[in-house]
Amino acid sequence: MQENTPIYAFHTLRLSVASGIIRNHRRSDSEGLVKSKMSRDCDAISASKSARCKPVLHLEPSPCNLSGIYSRRLRALLFHTQSIDSAAFRSEMSNGSTPEVATFAAGCFWGVEHIFLKHYPPSQNKGILKTAVGYTGGKGSSTNPDYRTVCSGVTDHAEALRIEFDPNIVSYDELVEFFYRTHDPTTLNMQGFDTGTQYRSAIFYNTPNQLEVAKRVTAEVQQKHFTPNGEKIVTEIKEAGPWWDAEDYHQLYLFKNPTGYQCPTHRLHW
Template identity: 65%
Template structure:
């Protein structure tokens, strides 16, 4: 087997924890978060973690319709959440840090709403990709609840990641392409 074909096999090999080998033979993982309008969520993560080599895409997860459109998701009838999928190298940024940032950049105490955006598509949710991610998400949630939200209950769902459907192309990196576009006023750092 040639080195090139062996490298290709390593580059596409999935291992049980949803980690993959990148073409540079580094490990990557996925993290998926819903925290209101996905434009602002993507913008915030890229603003603070692009230097750590993350890549992002926005889309829909957690619903009951295959290949939903933005219009369908906005109707609230599909049960999908607008979400951000992050691909990251855990040697450069830890999953726990991404989860803590998730809680810092939105209000996890409002049920099915962020700022003026209302509906299940705007719910607060962590979609975990492995038992380890679930454990970390639950631990960070408990710590954040105790430290930052003693007077309010965190209502964030922590659920297994299902199929992630990419949003339409014009939604990807929307606020980078449209700097004066709509950004939910609840997306800011709280501590």
């Protein structure tokens, strides 16, 4: 996908996904563009079957609120972000410390990155030095994945967040607890309206000590917050493997696009 693709914000949109045609188009708010007929094979909506087509969807998103579209995979293909250089932003996030790395998956990586940085802003020296969203945890043969292939489900990679942090300021224990606090770890292979193995809840530990901490904090959170409600954490705890950064337009997405989509489970639950 191109990083400089313009944003299309349609006032009224009717999708008949069964036939792969977009009808009833309106002028977009970006660059005065008019979206015309798309191909019947759904390629313009989804590549590699990244959208699970349903018979008919009636969608009416506004330019500033995309919550009417329930599939983020479809939304990402219809509402591309303008390219913004995130490298400069990230360079300011490092405080020169020797960091440790934490790797989490909790659904759409846009919201996961946003909520961690919102509560641990590097500018306030709260311990997080920098972040990157990307793909990990899948099949060994699935190297150099891109967004569309991950969305197809064939790679088994998760959308994930890689955090470099200063353990002298924030502990790994605290980050794991915050991870559980800011999503729903009881839903298997989904968060909110986003479904698929790429949206699973997972902790990818980078050291034996992180494994011990992840298991202990998981048990504590289960006992305190979920057992009383009859719920069970289904978070995968797995050794971290190869990591691939996601495309640049995904990095710091909700800081570049404050009105963009955020999974409703990405909030403080306690």
